[in-house]
Amino acid sequence: MKIRMDGLSKVFGEGDSRTVALQGFALAVDDGEFVCIVGPSGCGKTTMLRMVAGLEAPSGGDIRIDAAAAGGRPMNSMVFQDQGLFPWMTVIDNVAFGLEMRGLGRRERRRRAEPFLEMIGLTRFRDHYPQQLSGGMRQRVSIARAFATDPEILLMDEPFAALDAQNKLIMQEELLRIWEGTQKTVLFITHAIDEAIALGDRIVVMTAQPGRIKEIVPVLDFPRPRKPVELRGDPRFGALQLEIWRMLEDEVRAARLQAKV
Amino acid sequence: MRGANQERALAILSPLAVLVVWQLCSTMGWIDQRYVPSPVSIAQAGWDLALSGRLALDIGATLRRLVVGYVLGAVPGVALGMVMGLNRWVRAAIDPLIAAIYPIPKIALLPLLMLAFGLGDGSKVAVVAMSVLFLTVINTTSGVVQLDQIYFDVARNYGTPWYKLFLRVILPGALPTIFAGLRISLGVSLVVLVSAEFVASDAGIGALIWASWQTLVVENMFVGIIVITVLGVLSTLFLHECERFLVPWRRN
Numbered sequence: 001m002k003i004r005m006d007g008l009s010k011v012f013g014e015g016d017s018r019t020v021a022l023q024g025f026a027l028a029v030d031d032g033e034f035v036c037i038v039g040p041s042g043c044g045k046t047t048m049l050r051m052v053a054g055l056e057a058p059s060g061g062d063i064r065i066d067a068a069a070a071g072g073r074p075m076n077s078m079v080f081q082d083q084g085l086f087p088w089m090t091v092i093d094n095v096a097f098g099l100e101m102r103g104l105g106r107r108e109r110r111r112r113a114e115p116f117l118e119m120i121g122l123t124r125f126r127d128h129y130p131q132q133l134s135g136g137m138r139q140r141v142s143i144a145r146a147f148a149t150d151p152e153i154l155l156m157d158e159p160f161a162a163l164d165a166q167n168k169l170i171m172q173e174e175l176l177r178i179w180e181g182t183q184k185t186v187l188f189i190t191h192a193i194d195e196a197i198a199l200g201d202r203i204v205v206m207t208a209q210p211g212r213i214k215e216i217v218p219v220l221d222f223p224r225p226r227k228p229v230e231l232r233g234d235p236r237f238g239a240l241q242l243e244i245w246r247m248l249e250d251e252v253r254a255a256r257l258q259a260k261v
Numbered sequence: 262m263r264g265a266n267q268e269r270a271l272a273i274l275s276p277l278a279v280l281v282v283w284q285l286c287s288t289m290g291w292i293d294q295r296y297v298p299s300p301v302s303i304a305q306a307g308w309d310l311a312l313s314g315r316l317a318l319d320i321g322a323t324l325r326r327l328v329v330g331y332v333l334g335a336v337p338g339v340a341l342g343m344v345m346g347l348n349r350w351v352r353a354a355i356d357p358l359i360a361a362i363y364p365i366p367k368i369a370l371l372p373l374l375m376l377a378f379g380l381g382d383g384s385k386v387a388v389v390a391m392s393v394l395f396l397t398v399i400n401t402t403s404g405v406v407q408l409d410q411i412y413f414d415v416a417r418n419y420g421t422p423w424y425k426l427f428l429r430v431i432l433p434g435a436l437p438t439i440f441a442g443l444r445i446s447l448g449v450s451l452v453v454l455v456s457a458e459f460v461a462s463d464a465g466i467g468a469l470i471w472a473s474w475q476t477l478v479v480e481n482m483f484v485g486i487i488v489i490t491v492l493g494v495l496s497t498l499f500l501h502e503c504e505r506f507l508v509p510w511r512r513n
Contacts, residue, residue, distance in 0.1 A: 055414050078418045084411040088433035088510050098419040100429070129510040149419065 002153065002185040003029040003052060007061035009210075010047050020210035021047045025061070027204060027213065032183035036196035038248060039206030039214075040255035045189045046081065048211070049155050052187060053078045065153070076153040077146035081161070083138050085130040085145075092117060092126040094141055098149030116144035119174055136163045140171065147178065153185045161191060172198060172228045180225050193244050197237060198228035205247045208254035215247050298480045306480035307487070315469070320488060322464040323454065326382055327496070330389025331450055338394045339439060342401020346435065352402065359398060367392040368456045375461060385457045385465075392453045393446040400442025404435030437511055440504045447500055451493050466492070 008025040011018060022044035029035050037045050050056040052063060053076055067075060077098060085094050093100075095116055099109035117123050120140035122133075130138050139162045146154060160168045176199065179186060190196050196203045203217045221236045231237050280300050286292045287299030294302070310316040345352045367388055374391075375384040408431065416430050458467025470485035505512060 050414075053418055055417060076418070078414075080411060080415065082411060084409075084415040086412065086415075086430065086433070088436070088508075089429075097415075097429075101416075101419045101421045101425060131510070 001028050002031040002033070002066050003027075003187070004064045004066075005048075005052070005061065006064075008048065008051065008058055008063060009060040010044065010051065010056065011059040022051075023210040023212050025211065025213060027216075029185055029187065031066070032185055034179060034186045034188065034199060034201045035204060036188045036190055036200035036202070037204045037206060038190060038193060038196050038244065039204075039211060040208050040248070040252045042209050042255055042258070043206045043251070044209065044211030045206060046157055049078070049157055049187060049189060052076065052153075053155050067152075075151065076155055077149050077151040078155040079143050079146045079157060079159040081157045081159075083130075083142040085138055085142055087130050090127050090129060091122060091133070091141055094130065095144045095148050097145055102149070113144070113148050116148045119147070119178070120144045120171075136167055139163060140167070143171065143175075150182075151184065153187070154179075156186065156188045158189050158191060160195065168195075169229055175199065176224075176226060176228065193241050193248070194232070194237075196244070197222075197240055198226065198231050203244060205244060206251070208251045209258055214251065217244060217247075296479065298483060303480050303483045303487070306478070307484040310469075310481065310484055316484070316488070318464055319466050319469045319485075320492070322382075322462075322468075323458065323466045323489070323492065326385045326389060326465065327450060327454055327492075329382075330386040330454070331393050331446070333386065334390035334393025334450075335397050335443060335446065338397030338442075339401050342398045342439075343405060343431075343435075345398065345402045346405025347431070352406075359395060363395045363399065368453050371457055371461065380461065385454060385462065388457050389450045389454050392449045396446045396449065397439070397442045400445075401435060401439050404438030404442075405431060407438065408434045433508075436508050440500075440508060443500060444497070447496055448493070451489065451496075455489060 005025055005027045008022060009020070010022040011020050013019055025044075025048060027035075037048070039045050047056060051058050052065070055078075065075060086097070089097065092110060092113055096104075096109040096113040099112055104112070114123075117126055120143065122137060122140060122144075125133060125137065130141065133141070139159060143156075143159055146156075160171055163171060172195065186199075188196075188199060190199075197219055200219055203219060204213055205215045205217065206212065207214045217240075219240070221240070222231055222234070283292075284300050287294060287297070287302075292299075298306075307316070341355070345355055370391060371384065371388050374387045378384040378387050412430050412434060413426075416426050421430070454465075455467035455470070458465035459471045462468040466485050466489045470482050470489075473479070473481035473485060
């Protein structure tokens with residue numbers, strides 16, 4: 001067991017503005033497992049991920065992470081929803097940021113960052129600044145940054161949401177290829193059900209706020225290594241997509257009602 | 262490309278044309294030379310002032326006060342702004358003081374500063390430093406405070422030690438705003454310094470302009486005005502180059 005969350009909850013604010021973002025969230029993630037989380041907007045998915053990353057303290061419950069901890073490797077790296085690239089660093093320096101923070105010398109970290117630059121297809125842009133790139137390119141840089149530090153756990157918060165359809169497919173393939181090679185543990189938040197099926201070993205379906213687990217769906221029909229593009233032609237893919245959508249539908253409607261009030 | 266060259270030629274030619282027309286008007290007697298001397302007589306006066314050594318003395322005095330005062334204001338200003346930006350307790354303690362003192366026109370403090378620092382360079386340097394200090398403190402503080410939370414999240418997620426957080430995230434993140442403060446400070450320091458030299462100095466460009474007014478040597482007044490303008494333009498260019506070097510990601 002790599003990550004174990006028990007009765008995890010998070011409350012923001014006090015009095016009238018008190019919001020329960022997450023309630024009684026319990027999930028155990030195996031070492032090397034790829035878990036996708038889908039749920040309506042505002043269901044506390046991001047909050048959960050931030051708590052695993054140690055960026056947010058739980059209001060209740062606990063998180064245990066089993067550190068195999070080969071020296072120097074960070075426990076987790078997070079790919080943030082809105083990139084969080086540093087505008088004052090070039091693309092290569094952004095990708096190498098985690099390595100720099102671990103104290104690697106300039107040449108060594110560039111050498112290690114280079115392959116990831118190639119992976120996201122932006123070698124030519126290594127000395128550009130983020131605002132010279134498109135939104136999709138920036139998101140790819142932030143993914144490369146997370147990979148470059150070689151973390152045990154990857155926490156990804158809708159990393160492909162800003163990409164165009166073609167780049168999204170390519171990045172999904174790349175993510176799977178790298179993951180299959182390294183067997184990292186991945187927690188992956190997404191809005192897209194098809195993406196969750198294409199990538200995940202299990203899919204966690206969450207309820208509207210306060211976020212709880214509604215159902216956990218194992219993806220059994222598609223053995224690895226998977227090809228996200230080819231899966232889409234499989235009739236079982238469509239069936240599973242529909243099944244998960246049925247689970248989500250009520251929650252999405254509930255979330256829309258909450259947003260109106 | 263041809264368009265760009267033509268634009269450049271026009272940019273040089275049009276001020277030249279103004280000078281020629283001005284000279285013509287003076288020669289023809291359409292402008293009263295007692296108030297607005299001709300370009301040629303201003304150039305002549307400038308040449309004489311330069312030869313006598315007075316001009317170099319004045320430029321030296323003004324430049325020295327400007328540089329020393331600016332540095333003495335900017336360095337502690339940025340440092341204090343950093344501390345205020347990073348620590349909300351310090352910010353809460355010092356903010357009201359800054360808010361109270363900032364609106365005082367610093368030139369109004371000149372007599373007070375002369376009591377404290379004497380009639381020489383000290384008081385002029387001090388009044389420049391005061392002007393620069395508050396502007397840089399305010400801009401540096403807001404530059405740090407306005408930094409997006411996500412940069413801190415990313416830094417924390419990658420286990421950034423505090424000194425790297427400062428050098429690689431906070432300082433570069435605040436730098437564009439700091440430079441905005443430095444640019445405004447430069448303009449303000451020139452105004453304040455010339456004003457101080459008007460009333461309380463026997464050297465400096467301000468003193469030159471004021472002495473020319475008192476003796477009604479209008480040509481020398483124009484020389485002073487032109488010199489201080491050139492000084493302003495050159496120091497702004499210098500600051501701009503520093504910014505291009507230190508904030509390369511904002512070049513376009």
